[in-house]
Amino acid sequence: MPDTSPPDPHVIRLMDASLNRASEGARVVEDYARFVLDDAHLSRLGKELRHGIAAAGATLPMADRLACRNTPGDVGTAITTASESQRADAADVCNASLGRLQEALRSLEEYGKTIDPALGAAFERLRYDAYTLAAGLGTTERGRNRLGDARLYVLIEAGPSDEAFEQLTESLCAAGVQVLQLRDKRLDDRRLVERARIMAAVCRRHGVVSIVNDRADIAVAAGADGVHIGQDELTVADARSVVGPGRLVGVSTHRIEQARAARLAGADYLGVGPTFPSTTKSFADFPGIDFVRQVAAEITLPAFAIGGITAENISEVVAAGLRRVAVGAAVTGASDPAAAVRSLREALGAPVGGEGSSG
Numbered sequence: 001m002p003d004t005s006p007p008d009p010h011v012i013r014l015m016d017a018s019l020n021r022a023s024e025g026a027r028v029v030e031d032y033a034r035f036v037l038d039d040a041h042l043s044r045l046g047k048e049l050r051h052g053i054a055a056a057g058a059t060l061p062m063a064d065r066l067a068c069r070n071t072p073g074d075v076g077t078a079i080t081t082a083s084e085s086q087r088a089d090a091a092d093v094c095n096a097s098l099g100r101l102q103e104a105l106r107s108l109e110e111y112g113k114t115i116d117p118a119l120g121a122a123f124e125r126l127r128y129d130a131y132t133l134a135a136g137l138g139t140t141e142r143g144r145n146r147l148g149d150a151r152l153y154v155l156i157e158a159g160p161s162d163e164a165f166e167q168l169t170e171s172l173c174a175a176g177v178q179v180l181q182l183r184d185k186r187l188d189d190r191r192l193v194e195r196a197r198i199m200a201a202v203c204r205r206h207g208v209v210s211i212v213n214d215r216a217d218i219a220v221a222a223g224a225d226g227v228h229i230g231q232d233e234l235t236v237a238d239a240r241s242v243v244g245p246g247r248l249v250g251v252s253t254h255r256i257e258q259a260r261a262a263r264l265a266g267a268d269y270l271g272v273g274p275t276f277p278s279t280t281k282s283f284a285d286f287p288g289i290d291f292v293r294q295v296a297a298e299i300t301l302p303a304f305a306i307g308g309i310t311a312e313n314i315s316e317v318v319a320a321g322l323r324r325v326a327v328g329a330a331v332t333g334a335s336d337p338a339a340a341v342r343s344l345r346e347a348l349g350a351p352v353g354g355e356g357s358s359g
């Protein structure tokens with residue numbers, strides 16, 4: 001049961017300061033998501049966190065907070081460190097505010113328990129929300145750094161031999177593909193890891209990102225840059241436990257809730273589809289170009305539209321707001337796959353013929 005004796009005025013003074021720190025920190029983070037990232041999803045999470053802090057803080061009447069506030073007598077105002085006055089850029093400002101926000105929420109949680117256990121619990125929940133928001137911001141920055149301006153992502157199968165596979169991989173990289181995924185459900189593990197090793201080695205030479213479909217273990221064994229998982233495969237957390245923080249985890253998404261969840265779970269990029277009917281994979285229903293538009297409008301994590309994308313319909317994807325596409329048959333089924341790569345890259349507005357632009 002909450003303590004019925006009046007709260008300690010020192011605790012009110014302390015929580016008043018932490019409430020100010022928390023709400024101000026949440027506002028700084030929200031501003032970064034909104035005005036620097038243009039990320040509606042993270043902006044909304046920041047706003048909801050700010051409103052949650054205000055709602056939990058309403059337990060302490062503002063009149064009481066002001067009565068206990070004593071800024072002129074606050075010994076902390078004179079204590080400063082050199083790092084507090086230095087901020088390299090907007091991302092640095094956001095990260096510093098995230099730290100202050102989490103610390104303030106922890107202080108509110110611990111001292112709130114002296115007033116009412118439920119108040120402490122409310123701030124604990126808000127602290128975890130702040131961690132989730134921090135994860136969303138962090139993975140977005142990491143994904144954008146890792147994938148840079150990579151726009152053309154091609155899915156290839158193992159083909160008839162190691163030699164033919166290496167030739168195809170080499171020609172696609174030289175033509176300008178920026179991410180290459182080995183997707184072949186027919187191979188046994190030993191042949192799959194061998195093909196993946198070939199792909200990873202060729203991609204490294206060209207600065208192209210190499211991804212193994214489905215199999216995080218094979219991606220690690222082959223030295224690939226990452227793994228791509230679907231909604232019915234390993235979770236992001238389980239894939240991450242295998243590939244570690246240094247490799248990429250891509251996630252297929254088919255509706256906005258999956259896209260939001262994947263980015264908050266730590267995905268480095270999204271597959272967004274199926275966009276158009278595909279000859280490579282059959283689907284019962286199509287979220288189509290509307291889903292592409294929805295992701296482009298609210299999520300700034302790298303997102304590749306996928307599913308039946310060709311030189312003829314790619315302009316619809318670009319018009320819907322995504323300039324990154326993943327393509328299978330339109331390249332691998334073409335009479336000249338390298339020419340198809342160049343044509344698609346030209347349609348995406350990236351330099352044609354250059355080596356992969358992403359590390």
Ligand SMILES: Cc1ncc(COP(=O)(O)OP(=O)(O)O)c(N)n1
Binds near residue numbers: 228
């Ligand atoms: C870039 C990219 N996006 C989506 C997929 C599809 O993955 P998944 O849903 O796991 O289906 P399969 O490809 O495994 O049949 C992908 N592979 N790559």
Ligand SMILES: Cc1nc(C(=O)O)sc1CCOP(=O)(O)O
Binds near residue numbers: 252273307329
């Ligand atoms: C493997 C795959 N996954 C999709 C998804 O929407 O998650 S669409 C797709 C097929 C991609 O190949 P193509 O470009 O030949 O259609």
Ligand SMILES: [Mg+2]
Binds near residue numbers: 213214228229230233
């Ligand atoms: Mg899969």
